[in-house]
Amino acid sequence: MRSRLAQVDAVLVQAVIAASLSFAHIHDLAAAAGQDGWKAWAYPVSVDLLLVAAWRRLRTGEGRAAGWCWFLIALVASLGANVATAGLLDMNDVPVWLRILVAGWPAVAFLGGTLLAHAPTPKPPPVDHDVDVERLAVEADEDQAHAAPPTPPSPPPPPVPVPVSVPDGLITHARKVAAEHHARTGTPIDTPTLTARLSVPAPLAKAIAARL
Secondary structure (H helix, E strand, O other): OHHHHHHHHHHHHHHHHHHHHHHHHHHHHHHHOOOOOHHHHHHHHHHHHHHHHHHHHHHHOOOHHHHHHHHHHHHHHHHHHHHHHHHHOOOOOOOHHHHHHHHHHHHHHHHHHHHHHOOOOOOOOOOOHHHHHHHHHHHHHHHHHHOOOOOOOOOOOOOOOOOOOOOHHHHHHHHHHHHHHHHHHOOOOOHHHHHHHHOOOHHHHHHHHHHO
16 A cells, blocks of 8 residues: 555656646746746646646547647647757747747637637437338338238128018908909919009018918
8 A cells, every 4th residue: 555655656746847847948938939927937837738628638539639639739839848948949049930939829729728628519410201201101011011901891681571460351352352363364463463453562462472
């Protein structure tokens, strides 16, 4: 446990030392480029914040291209200041191009921080309603094809004939009419003739003929 704490403390101390040196180098370069007072101290803060924002974007896994782009820009700015203050440049006579880069850095850092902090939210893929409707129509046709054929309706049962009641007196009169018809024509009387002679409905005449 103690060895692990000692390792963490060593890493933390090393990080603090490296950050302090880098912070001081960027401040010295900004001051040599004409940014005096509080402005020279704001430059290292701007560079470090852009590094942190870009690293955070890389950790989230979204917009990794933009994260790497701004991370490299901030890293070059930090490394450039560290190397420039190592005696490669005359800090009392900074070149014009370096003064232009230092003066333009706030706008670049603001743009990068804004783009990293306000990344567009990915939109869900659009739903193809035409494909869904077509798929539903195909599924409906398949279900209808596999469904059992409808059962045809059964025909209604034939009507049951209602028995016709014939009075005995009418039967007696009908026998006389039939006998007369047979004596006159030589043929048995048929139902239409019996209907006309007795002036009765056809069902009743049929029932009478069945009893003759």
